[in-house]
Amino acid sequence: MKVTYPHMGNMALGVKTMLEELEVKVVLPPPITKKTLTLGTKYGPEFACLPFKINLGNFIEAYELGADTILMAGGTGPCRFGYYAYVEQEILRDLGIYYDLLVLEPPERNILEFITKLKKLTGNKPLPQVIRAIKKGFFKIKAADEIEKKAAFFRARELTKGVTDRVWQEFLRNLDQAKNEKEINEAMNMAKESLASIPVDLTRKVLKVGVVGEIYTLLEPFTNFNIERHLGNLGVEVCRTIYLSEWVNDHLFMGLFRNFSRHEEIVREAAPYLCHFVGGHGQETVGGVKYLKKQGYDGVIQLLPFTCMPEIVAQAVLPEVSEQLDIPVLTLVVDEHTGEAGLLTRLEAFCDLLSFRKQRGGNYEKRLISGC
Amino acid sequence: MIIGIPRGLYFYDFYPFWETFFQELGVEVRTSKPTDKEILNLGVEKAVDDACLPVKVFFGHAEYLKDRVDFLFVPRLVSEYKRTYICPKFLGLPEMVAYRLKAKNILSQDLTFYKNWWGFYRGIYALGKKITPKSSKIVKAIYFAKKRQKEFLQKKKLGYQPVDLLELKNYTPDLKKPLFAVIGHAYNINDRHASMDLIYKIRRLGGEVLTPDNVPFKEALQKAGNLPKKPFWSFAVKNFGGALYLNEKYPLKGIISVNSFGCGPDSLITELTERYLKKVNSLPILNLTVDEHTGEAGLITRLEAFWDMTVERSFAGESNVPAHGQYGLGS
Numbered sequence: 001m002k003v004t005y006p007h008m009g010n011m012a013l014g015v016k017t018m019l020e021e022l023e024v025k026v027v028l029p030p031p032i033t034k035k036t037l038t039l040g041t042k043y044g045p046e047f048a049c050l051p052f053k054i055n056l057g058n059f060i061e062a063y064e065l066g067a068d069t070i071l072m073a074g075g076t077g078p079c080r081f082g083y084y085a086y087v088e089q090e091i092l093r094d095l096g097i098y099y100d101l102l103v104l105e106p107p108e109r110n111i112l113e114f115i116t117k118l119k120k121l122t123g124n125k126p127l128p129q130v131i132r133a134i135k136k137g138f139f140k141i142k143a144a145d146e147i148e149k150k151a152a153f154f155r156a157r158e159l160t161k162g163v164t165d166r167v168w169q170e171f172l173r174n175l176d177q178a179k180n181e182k183e184i185n186e187a188m189n190m191a192k193e194s195l196a197s198i199p200v201d202l203t204r205k206v207l208k209v210g211v212v213g214e215i216y217t218l219l220e221p222f223t224n225f226n227i228e229r230h231l232g233n234l235g236v237e238v239c240r241t242i243y244l245s246e247w248v249n250d251h252l253f254m255g256l257f258r259n260f261s262r263h264e265e266i267v268r269e270a271a272p273y274l275c276h277f278v279g280g281h282g283q284e285t286v287g288g289v290k291y292l293k294k295q296g297y298d299g300v301i302q303l304l305p306f307t308c309m310p311e312i313v314a315q316a317v318l319p320e321v322s323e324q325l326d327i328p329v330l331t332l333v334v335d336e337h338t339g340e341a342g343l344l345t346r347l348e349a350f351c352d353l354l355s356f357r358k359q360r361g362g363n364y365e366k367r368l369i370s371g372c
Numbered sequence: 373m374i375i376g377i378p379r380g381l382y383f384y385d386f387y388p389f390w391e392t393f394f395q396e397l398g399v400e401v402r403t404s405k406p407t408d409k410e411i412l413n414l415g416v417e418k419a420v421d422d423a424c425l426p427v428k429v430f431f432g433h434a435e436y437l438k439d440r441v442d443f444l445f446v447p448r449l450v451s452e453y454k455r456t457y458i459c460p461k462f463l464g465l466p467e468m469v470a471y472r473l474k475a476k477n478i479l480s481q482d483l484t485f486y487k488n489w490w491g492f493y494r495g496i497y498a499l500g501k502k503i504t505p506k507s508s509k510i511v512k513a514i515y516f517a518k519k520r521q522k523e524f525l526q527k528k529k530l531g532y533q534p535v536d537l538l539e540l541k542n543y544t545p546d547l548k549k550p551l552f553a554v555i556g557h558a559y560n561i562n563d564r565h566a567s568m569d570l571i572y573k574i575r576r577l578g579g580e581v582l583t584p585d586n587v588p589f590k591e592a593l594q595k596a597g598n599l600p601k602k603p604f605w606s607f608a609v610k611n612f613g614g615a616l617y618l619n620e621k622y623p624l625k626g627i628i629s630v631n632s633f634g635c636g637p638d639s640l641i642t643e644l645t646e647r648y649l650k651k652v653n654s655l656p657i658l659n660l661t662v663d664e665h666t667g668e669a670g671l672i673t674r675l676e677a678f679w680d681m682t683v684e685r686s687f688a689g690e691s692n693v694p695a696h697g698q699y700g701l702g703s
Contacts, residue, residue: 077604
């Protein structure tokens, strides 16, 4: 059994560690490139969302490297993600690519259910080893998120452009090689030290921008054209409302670690603009805007793949939220046709607007930007 | 008090129910006119660009109605059957309408069948409480509404389309004509403007139409068991299961699948339906995607070509498998 799974930001790191700890052979798909996207667009359904197409491309490329089993998360809707794996398998089969499917549906009752499903992967490994593997994978994801949050601070303030990115890349390499918790901590400490030694300009007035939206486009730098780095280079401190470790804690561990994620708090903020969950991260997007406003952010960017249903609902109410809370919101829709230059132009314009607003203090005229 | 029910989305599934329910409570019910250019333009103007055609149509109806009634009825229909959802856009509909149209008087209530039928009727009861304090009156209204809805469902099982029952009341379907299964969402197929009168175009050509509406949900659910995982959208169950059921039960000439551009569930489920039906038999499938820009001429051309391929050929004793390649020069 050679297991593969789709890329999503830093997820590959954690899952790889977990599977290798369980003595499962892992074949990672090659990093996402234009070719991946082209493959997915060619064979996937026309109106499927971008993550679906990239996943499909990942699987085709991983098959060429010898993978034979797909490990995927599932879902109970109403977002399309819960049905990805089955449609993808059908498409792959028609292409002559035969994969075994292993879908980890989110546990409906408790964590034991999730572990029983993992049994398929683990065979007859003792439970402590399984738990250790999950724990180690989780810690890696958590470490990556922590450093990423810190890097956003330094990227906006660094004196020489690109230094933070180099530290980040080095940290990822170290993290990938870390074999146990001690080495993970070492990698983290090293990264923290290198970050702290970056020459920064602390007097610079930086803009603070929050990024909300659909989880895949948020987490995967390929789909959002590395929006965080671009914003950082424009001198903007970026924060996301969704980090992978929080998502894993909420959805796979059923909130095992208390007071770890801001999920509940963000969802609570969504009322009265969106009082019911709409699948995906629609409610979090709406709540996120209010949450970020309270934290003192200057603006919010909503990212979504074309035709993403929950985000369209959020997009429909965001102009109202933006007006009432007095915080500019920019909606960016990405799909396989999105050009990087167009996206950058809009980001720059948005940041200009934000800095004008900030300079003029409270005395600006109300302006509203949105994709609609 | 006048309550307005927009003629969009779940109108074609639940209108008889709501009409009876509100009338029994002593409320006047008003609906918007059938979709036309004016309504569609209103909707396109008011809704989010990325929303699908039926949502835009609904916005148009809501905008048209909102100043003509006291309250606009926009329930939050979470789920229609057990352990299913409809679509995220239905879940956010009340807020979308309220904030996009700046409509103040919206009568809304969460209705969910997700756990059991009790939740659904409790929602309807709570809705009745907003109109009248008398419990017995509400229970009675629910009873009569349910009865009326049942009659509506039974008529649908005989081959009537919702639009026949709600808008054109003197049409009797004739299932002996060449049969076509039109697979798609009820709010697209039955909307005569959005689907460009697809049902009547087929009938005018001399055929008859069956849709997932004519399939009992239980049968559809059983057929949907062919999928590796039970779909969590009730529309997916209806469309996939309905297509399979109609295909087995009736001598279909072909299947026409109607999608609105950008429909999330359809993008995956149509793919699966097509692939599955191709494996089972070689029934011709026509895929039509509609949005607010679709031209009618293109639809007519494709429909006529499909008709020629499926019906006229069989009159001439040919199959629907193209002759191309069989007697070609190369072979």
